[in-house]
Amino acid sequence: MARRRRGLPVDGVLLLDKAQGISSNRALQQVRRLYEAQKAGHTGTLDPMATGLLPICFGEATKFSAYLLDADKTYRTWVRLGEMTDTGDAEGSLVERHPVPAFAECDIEAVLARFRGDIEQVPPMYSALKHQGRPLYELAREGKQVERASRRVKVYDMRLLSCAAEGFELEVRCSKGTYIRTLAEDIGQALGCGAHITYLRRLHSGPFDADSMHNLEALEQLDGPSRQAQLLPLDAMLPHVPSLEVAAIESHRLLHGQRARVDTGALVSDATARLYHDGIFLGLVRVTTPGEVAPRRLRNTASPVNE
Structure with a gap:
């Protein structure tokens, strides 16, 4: 006799504004419990440090989630110059520090131009990619390094939003599989002083943008019908x-x-x-x-x- 699945048969897509400091899986489980849903999955992991758009697919929507996994994304990030960490972001340990030259905006723009279009990236050790069945981040935490093949990704657009002596803010529109941490590290290396990111926010994923997101706290304040009304239909993922x-x-x-x-x-x-x-x-x-x-x-x- 088949075991009955727990929860309600919820179907649809929720655009969650993931909070900083929690994993994508934890955010998924929080939302799934809130909706008491039988089945749910997210479409594209965000690092714990990162915030922003995390589409959650419930029930029948999970059948079509691959179309979001493959979608282009847009991020906003702050690149801190002169310091390199073992994770490529502010959550890691400092491994190198270098003096930062007095860059003019045109100096930074000239380097950014080299990272637009098709580029090669080596995935970071602190990532969910697997080696012999184990996530790379587990091996990294054990102090192990493994060879990673470079991957071709595409940066469709990269805009310099603001500059300061210690770093600059970027908005990046890119293909799936692009690591913004790695992009910032490579830009820092090209500038000759190293870099890591201190802030990362996803603004777009496929057809969805940040204007339609809901954070967990706001969803918790809604009654059941109002919360259900925040779900998008299954075909919202497939306008193309x-x-x-x-x-x-x-x-x-x-x-x-x-x-x-x-x-x-x-x-x-x-x-x-x-x-x-x-x-x-x-x-x-x-x-x-x-x-x-x-x-x-x-x-x-x-x-x-x-x-």
């Missing part, structure tokens, strides 16, 4: 994916795992599309050939969703 509206018979076939003949318009073979019937989001389908689609990732239509 083209959509198809199908009739009842085609939706029935697709929801039962069968292919269906539909008007795919200009979509080419192997394209992904959002599937709707009567304006209700049913999930994702794949174009097998022009005029035919097959199920790719469908929601459980028996589950109550936030439409």
